Amino acid sequence: MLNKNYSLFLLISAIIGISFWIGFNVNLLPQEASINAPIYDELFKILFIIGLILFIGMSLIIIYSLFKFRRTNGQTGDGIYLEGNLKLEIIWTVIPSIIVLIVGLYSYDIYDRMGGMKELNNHEMMHSDSEKIWAGISESSNELSGIENLNIEVSAMQFAFLFNYPKGEFISGELHVPVNEKISMKMESKDVIHAFWVPEFRIKQDIIPGQPTILNFTPTKVGKYPIICAELCGPYHGGMRASIIVEEPSDYENWFNQNKKTKV
Amino acid sequence: MTILINSKNEQKESLQPKGILRYFSFSLDHKVIGIQYLVCGFLFYLVGGSLASAIRIELASPMSDFMPRDVYNQVLTLHGTIMIFLWIVPVVNGAFGNYLIPFYVGARDMAFPRLNAVAFWLIPPSGLMLITSYFVDGAAQAGWTAYPPLSITTPQSGQIIWILSVLLLGGSSIFGGINFIATILKLRRPGLKLMQLPMYCWAMLGTSILVVLSTPVLAGTLILLSFDIVANTGFFNPVLGGNVVVYQHLFWFYSHPAVYIMVLPAFGLVSEILPIHCRKPLFGYTTMVFSIMGIVVLGLVVWAHHMFTSGTPPWMRLFFTIATAFIAVPTGIKFFNWVATMWGGKISINSAILFSCGFILNFVFGGITGVALAQVPFDIHVHDTYFVVAHFHYIVYGGSVFVIFSSIYHWFPKVTGRLLNETLGILHFAITFIGFNLCFAPQHWLGLNGMPRRVAEYDPQFQLINQVSSLGALLMAISTIPFLINILLSLKNGKKAGNNPWNALTPEWLTTSPPPVENWEGEAPLVKEPYGYGNPIISKQENTKKAI
């Protein structure tokens, strides 16, 4: 009897152990290149581990049952006449509810840390009261430190992205941003619904016609990353890409000065 | 006021076409209609599957080089539309529901047999119309979700035909839903209480409530969309003052319950199959009923989790996250109960059980990714990527389609009077299970790492994984061969099944195989314990028969 309980305990610990190991050592995500990404990856790990424990556990029980309780040849007769077990059912109602609640609250925390709960209507980019801004995801900001955001206006159309730098009065086909600075993008579509997705930043926002959407982020790693359209927009949807180039502030300044409109 | 029902509702037995022609006629017999739904649905499954094969062939290389880009979009649109509206919804509801529900409630037929026939006959023309729209001016190409403005700016005729087809199919579904609710609530034989019904009845009752409440909203939405396309109104066209997000809310108000319409009946079918082949009662009948109702209620208030990146306000996203996550609780309960049903049983290892176990494994996997997707911050990265494609295929294929196959192996003997070949069945299962997982498991990684959905071209770094996935799809296609051979051979030469090859207790097994027109000779049996396996008094009679 003790042996059986001990084996079960060992098995459960093994499942949990393996799940944790896989969760922390098997990397299924691209590199982290924004301030957002590690926060996201933390959530991913937790969800992955919980999922692994549940899936491995269920799979083992099913496979075990198929072997242990299989009907051997010639065996007639039924199994146990067991219609239910209230205690067991309460356990597997309450425990999943608690897990789901905890995961939900944890996700809320993650969402908040990623800036999702931020009030967007007082954004400095709103030009008039009547223009409605539809919420994108927005990071908790550096606003406290008084650093101004770098504002960029994004235009999406079939099948390209255009990036307007209002401060420099120019439009670029490539998105250049300085590393470790807060970027704020106001996006609108010229035709159908598109989306702005940078996997390395773990952020995405639909770009819709008729209502601007906002996306804020802070890149943390120098490099060139793909901007992918993630909403079916027509035959060339698969080819609708751009690049975001995250550079050192000095390199960014050079690029910006080369492109900006000089006053006549 | 009471009304009399004659055994075949005025349709004289002698005037019915005989043999196979019966299945091409406007029959009012629920058993005939059930088979019509099944075969028609399966044919559309083959069409949808061919479209899927075309997609996977295209995706075996990173360039768009197999078909023109707009044709690719038509293929993916039709693939989704056909699989949902012409295969899964009609089969798990219309095929099995119509065949089984009258047996389970102890009735001769459904409450409204003529409505039943009308509901079926809406399907073949709508499906044909949808498929042939390709030859008119191209089929719809905005995805099965038909988001405006894209659906307003693509070629009109394809989209309008698509809308018309979906409206008719939705109507068929609604008629079916009305029929099931009335039959289950009003046509039970005397002495049979609601809480004595087989679980599939509860699943169908819950599903039909969802059908009746949510499908009409889709109908209204598509009517407005069609106005935008042909009459230049601006409901969803921002240029004319409209709002694209409103379309999404209206569309998903139906389309989220739609996924439960595809899965709840499958849950019900598994609840019938497991106890019989495990020789154990269904574990936790009452909680299973409450879970179904919980899923129905929650299923109606979670639609905006399909819109987490659309531009909805933060408070709305949060509400839908929490509500969606909670659906995991009643669903999880069902899975635990099924596992408990198997535990301690006397399990026959056959095709029906294998497909049901495959269902459990696949659906748990898909359910886990579903709970992950329900969390807003998680979804933001993977929305509209192959992660979502993987998730829902685990649910609809790994879930519903596996159950459909399990059910076919389980009920084929009853419907035809012959057994299916088990060797071919197990082969079918093995190839399907391996092929399916090979195809869709890698797609999770693709989505996480940057491959969006609905694309014909992709970053070359993803080519190897895509090829693995396409290989899986090839296996899935091949798996239909042993299945079809099995069906055709067994129809002709299968071993005779007898009335009750599985020694089951539910009413359809207490009559001949195939059943007579009026379902039973004489009065309908009163089965108060459909899952009384192991109960010495109930099972005694059945146990002395030779087990298969």
Add this chain to the structure above:
Amino acid sequence: MTSLENTTEIKQSSEVTEHHDDFRMFGLITFLIADGMTFAGFFAAYLTYKAVNPLPEGAIYELELPIPTLNTILLLVSSATFHRAGKALINKDNRTSQKWLLFTAFLGITFLICQLFEYFNLPFSLTDNLFASTFYALTGFHGLHVTLGTLMILIISWQTRPKGGIVSHENMFPLEAVELYWHFVDGIWVVLFIILYLL
């Protein structure tokens, strides 16, 4: 419970008839719930637009109240007249029932004529702006229901004729069914009137 109740009771009769409560009305009610949900979708869209999409500058969307108010009264009265028709049929008075039914149909037709009159006198057309479109969509969809209902009333009134009609004191279902449908259409109109015209 005993094993007897779980086994088949074989009766050697080939003509087995069963008695059930009339569930046809139940089926109709379920259908009307579905139909109501279509309207609910339209109403939800309208209310969302009202809250979130402002009418653009210079767009015209004005509604007068007299005609719709008249229409409301017409429909409400028609529900009462239909009810009268039902009562007459219970008293086996087919002639009177027919008269009330025809009067109801007449009110329905008047409603439709007034509606068309309103349409032709409105300052905006279907595609002028979002609210114009929604107005025509909603009232048009409702008008379609009224048209169908009026047709059914005419058919039922023909079938209520004393000699040879199938609707009678013994077979009241067709009349009750159309009556319920008509009350439903009436109810939808009241909601529509409040939401579109009064709000």
